[in-house]
Amino acid sequence: MEVTIETAEEIENTGDPWTDGGQLSYRQLIWRRFRKNRMGVIAGALLLLFYILAIGADFFAPYHYNEINMRLRHVPPQRLHFSVENGFYVHGLKSVRNPESLELEFTKDLVQRHPVEFFFKDAAGRRHLFSSAGPMFLLGTDRMGRDLLSRIMYGARVSMTLGLVGVFLSIVLGSILGTISGYWGGWVDNLIQRIIEVLSAFPDIPLWMALGAALPPGWSSIQIYFGITIILSIIRWGGLARQVRGKVLAYRESDFVMAARAAGAGHWHIITKHLLPGCYSHIIVIATLAIPGMILGETALSFLGLGIRPPMTSWGVLLEEAQRVTVLLHYPWLIFPAVPVLVVVIAFNFLGDALRDAADPYSD
């Protein structure tokens, strides 16, 4: 049976939304309210910037993340200088062997100057936004002489996408099971709710640790990446499923669903056209607020050596090197990967908070 009725959205869009405030669609209203929240907009822009940097790390990072310089291990961060005739430059490095620890220590060589070149072409023919022919480590190097700044940028790829993929998985799982649970009720509902309760009875980090340790040692980096993603989302879908179930339960008995059923609509049509659209804003808010938890989870797991494994790199892998106090005291710059973790997590929290306020029809 074909019924051609204009959907609510089409009717709304026929009017000019800017002259008639009463005809804004729900999405436009959310966008309007969201733009008013300064912290939320800043956080969103910051995250966008971070994702662009992460995706374009090949270009934005001055070096490749696995470029090893065994003679330049644990170089402290170099300062960027600027002069009118030279442009940006860094000083060269002088190495001195410490007579006590027998470690090479680096100091500035004030005579040498390595200019920073933009759109630098390295030996392999890859273009970088900025790099230098001489050693230029703005955040220092690690125990294998790899540039920390580049490693952080490449690490962002793993750490930041893992949160997105993981949340996507838990959205899919949570919405499907939550809808089933709320729509059909009965024993199916009972079963799903009990499963969620059992899952939430585990403290998450110890369970993640156990599952992370159970990943086979022979797996490739990509397999580990998806393995960790699945592990992280396995526990987190429960909360989302509960929220969706609650919404679906509330809508199921509402007049418009009754009307749809009376008009002969099938289950699939009711769920996808009438029930789920009411949950979208909810789902997006919960997802945004769940991403930081996933990023922190991955960081914690990799930090303990149970998550992402080298040569793949993530912020947690980078922080693993900073695990021992003695190392940190000698090479304090190794803690630097903690900064992007903090910034991204705080930004996601602010963004989620702003979205929640914007999506709440009762605010302001």
Next chain:
Amino acid sequence: MRERYGLNDPLWKRYFIWISGFVRGNFGESFEYKREVDELIWDRIAFTLIISVGSLIFTYIVAIPLGIYSATHQYKWSDHFLTFLSFVGMSIPAFLLALSLMVFAFDIFGVPLFGLFSAYYEGAPWTWGKLGDLFKHLWIPVIVVGINGTASLMRIMRGNLLDVLGQPFVQTARAKGLKEIVVVGKHAVRIAINPLISILGMSLPGILSGSAIVSIVLGLPTVGPILLRSLLNEDIYLAGTLIMMLSLLLVIGNLLADIALAWVDPRIRYE
């Protein structure tokens, strides 16, 4: 050797044998330590409990007053400051906090903040002096584990109190000419604090997880470090028992939280 640990049996059978022993208090034998799991875990579980309960108390003692202050000073600069602080507190991973605290402590005092006891009391029998020493070391992990929970609890307390303060009965109390401190302290806070007790159960997983990972960084004798070791060495009976015990702690904690809620809120009792 494989025969003795029953490693030739299929997985489900090994699990069944282990779990049926578990309920009778026989947790199996650790491969690494060559001892009964039972002997290894109890004092670690006790320390985990001490730290978790300590963090819980810290969380509530700090978060509730700060939340009240934040709500009664809504949109003043102190409220904005506390809000920002709570966002940072919610976002900072516990292990990072522990790590940076350790580096700072080493920089300032010159001694590593490691473990729960000074070298003098390590392995010594329990005396009052040892107990005092324990408390001297305990506050760092307690605060580190509690920070995340404190931040989010403060936000919840602020939100609850703001909701309550907007209700008509508060206006009535003010109209009667009651002092602001009586209005907030006696009328509003009592109602706003109620949901926090049901959150008690929800904040437990975070605290147990936090204590595990913070203990690994700080080298505390709790469940965390031994769990990590057993996982890395595939010491399955030990790891299984530890996770089971943590989950049991969580379930018991949730039960206690529910009982506490029913005790405080008569509406739940009579339902």
